Amino acid sequence: MLKGKHIILGISGGIAAYKSVYLLRLFIKAGAEVQVVITPNGKEFITPVTLSALSGKPVISEFFTANSGEWHSHVDLGLWADAMVIAPATASTIAKMANGVADNMLVTTYLSAKAPVFVCPAMDLDMMAHPSTQRNISLLRSYGNHIIDAATGELASHLTGKGRMQEPEEILRQVDETLERLSAETASLTGKRVMITAGPTHEPIDPVRFIGNSSSGKMGVALAREAARRGAEVTLIAGPLSVPAPEHPHIKMLNVTTAREMLDACTHSFPEADIAIMAAAVADYAPAQVADRKIKREENGIERIELVKNPDIAATLCAGKRPDQKVVGFALETDHEHEHAVAKLRRKGLDAIVLNSLRDKGAGFGTDTNKISMIFADGSEQFFPLKSKEEVAADILDAISK
Secondary structure, eight states: OOTTOEEEEEEOSSTTHHHHHHHHHHHHHTTOEEEEEEOTTGGGTSOHHHHHHHHSSOOBOSSBOTTTOOBOOHHHHHHHOSEEEEEEEOHHHHHHHHHTOOOSHHHHHHHHOOSOEEEEEOOOHHHHHSHHHHHHHHHHHHTTOEEBOTTTSSBOSSOOSOOSOOOHHHHHHHHHHHHHHHHHHTTTTTTOEEEEEESBOOEESSSSOEEOOOOOSHHHHHHHHHHHHTTOEEEEEESSOSSOOOOOTTEEEEEOOSHHHHHHHHHHHGGGOSEEEEOOBOOSEEESSOOSSOOOGGGTOSSOOOEEEOOOHHHHHHHTOOTTOEEEEEEEESSSHHHHHHHHHHHHTOSEEEEEETTSTTOSTTOSEEOOEEEETTSOEEEOOSEEHHHHHHHHHHHHHO
16 A cells, blocks of 8 residues: 555654664555655754665755755645654654644644644653643644554554554554555545534523533534545534634535524535534523523522523434435433433434443543444444544444445
């Protein structure tokens, strides 16, 4: 799979940089064309001459060539690559990548890369376990990067805390297998139109208060990104998100606040959709009356709120769907999970439902991970382990495609 591929090998300043020589050799042996980009600190651990001799290309470290003043275009390099592999990725480099600190050629190239990026963390155990490092790694994962676990070599939904860089043979295997899988997936939704709902809805009580829930919208945003990556034209109908909205030429954003606004947007968009994925956590109830000014405590005006049921958006869409349209719902449960999910599937007329439970650690609102099962209208089921929400999105779309 790597034969003829263009790979950027990014090397930062850690003791594990010696392994990068062996990784470079393996990439070349597999038939890849490799351009090495090294940080100034990386050159303290391994000489560019060695890397250049193996790759057959001058090693890039600075924005300008020292002798000739030639400009190295990070944009052109980012477009040239089929993959970027950063090994080792130190705590400092990971922090810069996560927060967009483009003060060296490696991070600038990373920010311009359009291809899959593989990050191989390598640092002291305590540095790896530090909350700031874990936060930065979670950010990189949420951006769609592939984190190769230092302990197992697998793409990680979370890191074990072990600080060593994985062995070059395992990195090569993971890059090879992932690129092969991504290649097969890339066109799997080409020509399809996918409508996705995400986030919570906020049902106003007065101008400053509302009824809502703690959904962040991470799962819906991950689904939108993954569907667009697979070639779909995506309409993302989102309530108030607490994560950045996805930026992609094939994602159309429609921002709403209330359940009724989401229903209106869905009924307008659904007729053109081939697939609808209802990942939003829509409030079940809304205040019957909305005050036009802030209700004061001393007025005793908020002791009791009369509620009315919100419309069931998924059931409304399913009632009018064509045979060629598929609707997938979500069920977040706290007890009798399977029973409640099956009842919801049948009551709404869904083609499939994604079930997760708040009793599973790492699943539910606000987390970077999720643990799901999928139940289909024909009675079949699929079960998945705890994974990053990006990986869960891929699993859901794989299941829908099949």
